[in-house]
Amino acid sequence: GRCTCEIKSRIAMAKAAFTKKKNLFTSKLDLNLRKKLVKCYIWSIALYGAETWTLRAVDQKHLESFEMWCWRRMEKISWTDYVRNEEVLIRVSEQRNILHEIRKRKANWIGHVLRRNCLLKEAIEGKIDGRIEVTRRRGRRRKKMLDDLGDRRGYCHLKEKALDRIKWRNCFERDCGPVVLTDY
Structure with a gap:
């Protein structure tokens, strides 16, 4: 089956949860602590039921863009700043690993x-x-x-x-x- 609708709705729920706690994730807390909070709180919402998903290339792109969205919001990087994804990953010292x-x-x-x-x-x-x-x-x-x-x-x-x-x-x-x- 196709899981695109479920994946999009899970991402939307996770983004809503992120924006509710935006002050926490963008605060001056230690970067590693904020990353752990994002992975624990936001990714658990986004990846609920991911064990049964059939991922197509479109779905993988949605998930990777969601991951980058999280890191960009956490570091307060606007899309108008034209910062490359690789640079964002270096700033947060992470790799793309939501698909992993x-x-x-x-x-x-x-x-x-x-x-x-x-x-x-x-x-x-x-x-x-x-x-x-x-x-x-x-x-x-x-x-x-x-x-x-x-x-x-x-x-x-x-x-x-x-x-x-x-x-x-x-x-x-x-x-x-x-x-x-x-x-x-």
């Missing part, structure tokens, strides 16, 4: 689901009857929730990896480096 956070959350959630025997696992595997048979659609195939994990070897390989929790976490801690936008 989503990928980590998704990997943890999928690993948890694949280790259990539950209805959700059966739904992901397509074992639940009652699906309507539809003829093949034109164009590129729709991106699925598991496609974001980037394991091209398929679902069976993911399922096998998930059974060992420690290996699963190590695998995705290593693979969840800086996320590059995909063209979907």
Whole structure:
């Protein structure tokens, strides 16, 4: 499915929460403390339910622009100042990592689901009857929730990896480096 509407509404809620507490985030508190507050308070609102999102390139751009919006507002940088994103990231000593956070959350959630025997696992595997048979659609195939994990070897390989929790976490801690936008 498409998650664009949900992503936009979550971003709007997070921006509203940011503007409510704008005085706190733009105050003279220590920069690291303000960054932690933004990640704890604002990102938790924006990324609620992100484990189930299917991210397309448009959605990834929305999320990255939201991340930059947060850092710019925190540093009181107006869009008319023509400050490049790289410069803003240097000022707040951060990297773009909202997509990295989503990928980590998704990997943890999928690993948890694949280790259990539950209805959700059966739904992901397509074992639940009652699906309507539809003829093949034109164009590129729709991106699925598991496609974001980037394991091209398929679902069976993911399922096998998930059974060992420690290996699963190590695998995705290593693979969840800086996320590059995909063209979907």
